[in-house]
Amino acid sequence: KNQVEQSPQSLIILEGKNCTLQCNYTVSPFSNLRWYKQDTGRGPVSLTIMTFSENTKSNGRYTATLDADTKQSSLHITASQLSDSASYICVVTHDYKLSFGAGTTVTVRA
Amino acid sequence: GAGVSQSPRYKVAKRGQDVALRCDPISGHVSLFWYQQALGQGPEFLTYFQNEAQLDKSGLPSDRFFAERPEGSVSTLKIQRTQQEDSAVYLCASSNRAVGETQYFGPGTRLLVL
Numbered sequence: 080k081n082q083v084e085q086s087p088q089s090l091i092i093l094e095g096k097n098c099t100l101q102c103n104y105t106v107s108p109f110s111n112l113r114w115y116k117q118d119t120g121r122g123p124v125s126l127t128i129m130t131f132s133e134n135t136k137s138n139g140r141y142t143a144t145l146d147a148d149t150k151q152s153s154l155h156i157t158a159s160q161l162s163d164s165a166s167y168i169c170v171v172t173h174d175y176k177l178s179f180g181a182g183t184t185v186t187v188r189a
Numbered sequence: 190g191a192g193v194s195q196s197p198r199y200k201v202a203k204r205g206q207d208v209a210l211r212c213d214p215i216s217g218h219v220s221l222f223w224y225q226q227a228l229g230q231g232p233e234f235l236t237y238f239q240n241e242a243q244l245d246k247s248g249l250p251s252d253r254f255f256a257e258r259p260e261g262s263v264s265t266l267k268i269q270r271t272q273q274e275d276s277a278v279y280l281c282a283s284s285n286r287a288v289g290e291t292q293y294f295g296p297g298t299r300l301l302v303l
Binding site: 113121124177179 | 193220222224229230231232233234237245280282291292294295296297
């Protein structure tokens, strides 16, 4: 049923290191693809948004890529900080409906 | 307003009890959405309002779930005769318009049905 698949389910990285999260989707057509960050006990907050024609979008240390042909997206976190510990959710929008992935839980350790 | 607020933040209900969850969207936002987020999962769409009109309720899991937004601002999600499988975080989001606009999420209400 889920049209947005994310990997890995979770990962642990050392502070200062980089990591890349993956998202595959089957939602079609779509309006845009977003990456959200969800801290524990909080609602999701939008990090990046890309439309069909965009290949990459950056927001500080976060860089998202999109390959609309293969229906794949990635989120790269550079020089991770302890505050990056959160769940990162890939969200594909079709009209007003959002299809969420299950998220990747990132834990950054000192 | 400051942001989307939800109340209560936590709710413990006995099975069979009715509950009401409140959402205060960002002032002036036309669109309001309810989502259900099970533990370890991404949110799942429940229903969508544009002003006071409920345009889509296709995600409501059963007729025990009812949502309203009578004056086009505050919304209430009501769950009747709660079951254990209703235990989840219920997220509310609002946006200025529906299509393509960023949805701003509230902190959620964590419902535990015993």
